[in-house]
Amino acid sequence: MATCSECKKFFPLEEDRKRGDCVQRVIDPRQAYYQAKPVTADKDAAKCPSFEKR
Amino acid sequence: MAATAETVKELEKKQEWWWAAEKKRSRRLDYLRKAMWKKGAIGGLYPAGLQIDLERPVMQTEKAKELESSADPYVIKFAKMLAHVLDNKTIFITDRSQLVGYLGSAPNMITWDPTLAAILNHEVFNDPDSLPQPLDESLKVIRDVTNYWGGKSDLDKILPHMDLGDVMKVLSGAIGWGVPLGRGGYSGKDYEYIMTGVRAFEDIIEELDRRIDEADARSHRFDASREISDLIDKINNWEAMKITLEAGIRHARRYARLARIIAENFESDAVRREELVRVAETCERVPAKPPRTLQESLQYDLFIQLFSRNEAIEGAWPARPDFYHGPYYERDVNIRKTLTREEALDLVGEFLIRAAEVSQYKPKWAREGLQGIEGTWVWTLGGVKKDGSDACNGMTIALLQAARLVRVANPTFAFRWHPKVSDEVMRECFECIRQGLGYPSMRNDPVLVANAMHWHGHPIEEARLWVHQACMSPSPATKHGFQPMRMANATANCAKIIEYVFTSGYDHVVNLQIGAETPPVETLETYEQFFDAWVTQMKTIFTILVRPVNRARILAPKLTPRPFLSAVSERSVESGLDVLEPSISRGNAWITAFTWVENIDSLAAVKKLVFEEKKYTMAELKEALLNNWEGREEMRLDFVRNAPKWGNDDDYVDSIMLDCLKAASEFSHEIKCPSGNNWPILPENVSGNIHYANIVGALPNGRRLGDALYDGGISPGPGLDKKGPTAVLKSCSKIDHVTNGRAFLLNQRLSPTQLSGEKGYQLWKTYMKTWADLGIDHVQFNCVSDETLRSAQRDPEKYQEVIVRVAGYSAHFVDISRKTQDNIIQRTVQGL
Ligand code: SF4
Numbered sequence: 072m073a074t075c076s077e078c079k080k081f082f083p084l085e086e087d088r089k090r091g092d093c094v095q096r097v098i099d100p101r102q103a104y105y106q107a108k109p110v111t112a113d114k115d116a117a118k119c120p121s122f123e124k125r
Numbered sequence: 126m127a128a129t130a131e132t133v134k135e136l137e138k139k140q141e142w143w144w145a146a147e148k149k150r151s152r153r154l155d156y157l158r159k160a161m162w163k164k165g166a167i168g169g170l171y172p173a174g175l176q177i178d179l180e181r182p183v184m185q186t187e188k189a190k191e192l193e194s195s196a197d198p199y200v201i202k203f204a205k206m207l208a209h210v211l212d213n214k215t216i217f218i219t220d221r222s223q224l225v226g227y228l229g230s231a232p233n234m235i236t237w238d239p240t241l242a243a244i245l246n247h248e249v250f251n252d253p254d255s256l257p258q259p260l261d262e263s264l265k266v267i268r269d270v271t272n273y274w275g276g277k278s279d280l281d282k283i284l285p286h287m288d289l290g291d292v293m294k295v296l297s298g299a300i301g302w303g304v305p306l307g308r309g310g311y312s313g314k315d316y317e318y319i320m321t322g323v324r325a326f327e328d329i330i331e332e333l334d335r336r337i338d339e340a341d342a343r344s345h346r347f348d349a350s351r352e353i354s355d356l357i358d359k360i361n362n363w364e365a366m367k368i369t370l371e372a373g374i375r376h377a378r379r380y381a382r383l384a385r386i387i388a389e390n391f392e393s394d395a396v397r398r399e400e401l402v403r404v405a406e407t408c409e410r411v412p413a414k415p416p417r418t419l420q421e422s423l424q425y426d427l428f429i430q431l432f433s434r435n436e437a438i439e440g441a442w443p444a445r446p447d448f449y450h451g452p453y454y455e456r457d458v459n460i461r462k463t464l465t466r467e468e469a470l471d472l473v474g475e476f477l478i479r480a481a482e483v484s485q486y487k488p489k490w491a492r493e494g495l496q497g498i499e500g501t502w503v504w505t506l507g508g509v510k511k512d513g514s515d516a517c518n519g520m521t522i523a524l525l526q527a528a529r530l531v532r533v534a535n536p537t538f539a540f541r542w543h544p545k546v547s548d549e550v551m552r553e554c555f556e557c558i559r560q561g562l563g564y565p566s567m568r569n570d571p572v573l574v575a576n577a578m579h580w581h582g583h584p585i586e587e588a589r590l591w592v593h594q595a596c597m598s599p600s601p602a603t604k605h606g607f608q609p610m611r612m613a614n615a616t617a618n619c620a621k622i623i624e625y626v627f628t629s630g631y632d633h634v635v636n637l638q639i640g641a642e643t644p645p646v647e648t649l650e651t652y653e654q655f656f657d658a659w660v661t662q663m664k665t666i667f668t669i670l671v672r673p674v675n676r677a678r679i680l681a682p683k684l685t686p687r688p689f690l691s692a693v694s695e696r697s698v699e700s701g702l703d704v705l706e707p708s709i710s711r712g713n714a715w716i717t718a719f720t721w722v723e724n725i726d727s728l729a730a731v732k733k734l735v736f737e738e739k740k741y742t743m744a745e746l747k748e749a750l751l752n753n754w755e756g757r758e759e760m761r762l763d764f765v766r767n768a769p770k771w772g773n774d775d776d777y778v779d780s781i782m783l784d785c786l787k788a789a790s791e792f793s794h795e796i797k798c799p800s801g802n803n804w805p806i807l808p809e810n811v812s813g814n815i816h817y818a819n820i821v822g823a824l825p826n827g828r829r830l831g832d833a834l835y836d837g838g839i840s841p842g843p844g845l846d847k848k849g850p851t852a853v854l855k856s857c858s859k860i861d862h863v864t865n866g867r868a869f870l871l872n873q874r875l876s877p878t879q880l881s882g883e884k885g886y887q888l889w890k891t892y893m894k895t896w897a898d899l900g901i902d903h904v905q906f907n908c909v910s911d912e913t914l915r916s917a918q919r920d921p922e923k924y925q926e927v928i929v930r931v932a933g934y935s936a937h938f939v940d941i942s943r944k945t946q947d948n949i950i951q952r953t954v955q956g957l
Binding site: 103104105 | 156159160161162174212213215216217218219220230231232233379382383386387390391
């Protein structure tokens with residue numbers, strides 16, 4: 072099972088590598104930005120359409 | 126932006142200020158301004174592309190469920206819910222931005238707080254166009270969240286403790302504009318505590334720890350008393366405050382981490398990488414520690430505002446950005462020269478944009494009332510320092526210049542004029558007005574300082590530190606001076622006062638007995654009896670509105686506390702009491718008096734045509750009004766044309782204004798807020814003149830049900846001021862702007878052609894001198910020609926950026942209803 076830890080977009084916390092941020096580039100009709108959302112390293116990535124293998 | 130000076134000049138000559146601004150601003154500001162999602166509702170509906178954010182309600186609900194079995198008191202549970210959101214919400218950093226922070230999970234999201242009121246939650250169901258797709262999934266989430274908070278929201282908690290008769294009358298929507306909730310409306314801030322560079326969150330946490338330790342030790346001695354018992358509540362409050370401050374620091378550091386991730390992994394441009402590192406360093410510094418630079422100071426302020434809006438719905442933004450950020454501007458730009466003026470303008474312009482994009486889901490009646498904007502974010506500029514000396518600084522000028530570059534409709538500015546304001550600053554104010562922003566509104570500082578001392582007993586040093594609590598009302602940003610909730614939830618639709626005189630208090634629009642059962646109007650034999658009935662209805666309406674707000678304020682500290690706002694307020698950190706606790710506040714309440722001037726013109730018409738000239742009987746008039754003047758057009762026109770109208774320097778009608786204000790201000794001293802202070806009235810309209818058009822019945826000034834009401838607190842009716850600007854000012858100057866009420870809104874329209882060039886400035890300055898000498902507390906200007914406004918009605922796409930002054934705020938002309946647009950065009954253009 073693929074997990075977030077195997078994804079390019081996962082950035083682990085230095086103090087606790089089991090947790091981190093999913094950082095993604097978003098372009099909406101008005102602006103472009105980077106977003107971050109807390110995720111755990113062992114989160115199931117099977118159904119994530121944005122998963123990108125490291 | 127690359128543009129020849131010629132092009133800009135040409136555009137300015139054609140008064141196409143919005144296109145000129147686009148060419149004058151930096152590439153960064155141009156990108157950020159165009160990147161902004163405008164959030165103001167149009168006709169009560171959110172613009173296409175905006176969505177209601179479901180992330181936050183889900184987080185709040187999951188945390189609330191998790192805490193159900195916890196033994197924590199509510200205030201701590203509430204603080205933990207807030208912390209949970211700040212720790213887990215999606216954050217983002219927009220390209221080219223240097224300031225960060227937003228309430229929602231994406232720039233086009235409107236946050237919805239399901240903990241406030243079940244009635245608000247049910248409205249979300251009726252907004253399918255604003256819900257994320259797939260709709261079925263969104264509706265399921267909303268159902269789960271709404272079901273959970275049913276019976277648990279703030280309003281559910283306070284209702285059993287209220288007088289339901291009063292509440293029903295308020296919620297009928299006929300006489301009031303607000304819901305009496307501690308966390309609903311807006312809150313002032315104790316800027317003197319938090320924004321002077323002396324302390325920041327870590328310092329306060331240290332103080333809270335000390336107080337908790339002391340109280341804990343004290344409460345475990347061999348002793349027992351009420352005081353020791355109360356320490357338990359205080360310790361809980363302090364703990365809750367600490368939880369929110371710690372969450373705030375962690376939240377900022379999430380931005381610092383994201384900025385570093387972008388810089389190290391994604392950004393190829395070296396200059397932008399440096400900017401991102403600076404963003405990271407800024408968010409590592411503030412709000413934990415006091416700011417050292419302008420960027421840190423603006424970021425710090427922004428975080429505080431956002432945390433406060435995570436805790437409550439805030440439809441206003443009391444602020445004094447030049448006063449509190451000015452020292453950092455001065456240091457960076459003029460002393461250390463670490464920022465050029467242009468770089469500083471970029472930061473200041475972005476600060477305005479960051480504020481302009483903030484949004485919170487509000488009930489439809491509020492969205493309809495706040496056409497085109499998110500709330501009345503009127504930022505205070507100018508004024509004096511505590512010692513009475515001029516407070517204007519480089520940041521005052523930078524804000525006024527940045528406003529002309531980014532041209533956002535919200536926030537707007539209100540300028541505290543006083544005799545020591547320099548010509549340079551006055552010219553900057555004038556440029557904003559001439560360029561059609563509709564702001565700053567001009568406030569007469571000496572009058573308003575005296576007013577604050579008169580009505581609420583603020584000592585002079587405190588009164589001098591006032592900011593606009595919302596559109597108009599001065600409230601000091603000090604320990605005891607600031608107002609922590611929207612006491613103006615007691616906002617009165619005053620045209621109902623005169624309407625109820627004719628119906629003995631029965632409201633035919635909502636079919637409810639709301640007003641007093643005064644004698645049938647046809648039995649009143651003299652004008653004095655008629656006026657007495659008016660006074661009775663006025664007192665009744667004001668009382669019905671004030672009682673629930675007082676009650677909500679008394680209940681708030683226990684039932685609907687605000688731990689974050691408490692944590693940034695000296696009075697709460699010191700006392701351990703919630704910031705909403707009335708006993709630690711001086712009390713600074715007012716009744717916003719919407720649709721006030723209709724009373725004056727109506728009373729004058731009745732006095733003249735019924736009692737003096739006896740052209741009509743009262744029974745005839747009553748019948749005509751009940752039938753909405755139908756079949757009596759000639760009679761109606763008689764009441765419009767042949768009765769004196771306010772605003773023409775006519776003592777006949779102006780003295781009636783004074784009688785009404787005298788009666789209201791006497792009553793203001795009788796009714797008290799829970800802090801024991803007065804409830805003065807403040808005539809102004811936001812855009813209640815349109816909102817109430819279908820709620821106020823026909824009136825003796827000739828108005829029919831459905832017609833727009835007058836636009837300003839003491840502005841004459843549109844087109845009814847026939848004797849020029851000086852006559853308007855003279856009428857307004859008959860009011861005592863210190864003792865007759867809290868403040869008085871005056872809208873004036875000026876001709877942009879007449880204001881062009883140096884001559885235009887000199888004309889305006891002379892007008893302002895007359896205004897100041899006459900002791901009038903407020904004036905604001907629309908300076909866009911009929912031609913431009915009519916063109917904008919015909920071709921809205923081309924005129925997206927035209928801004929107008931609506932009432933206490935500005936809005937993009939294309940975002941307001943046709944009725945409001947017409948109402949603005951109808952206002953008399955005053956030749957100076
Ligand atoms: S993109 Fe999907 S898989 Fe990758 S880190 Fe984010 S949530 Fe996990």
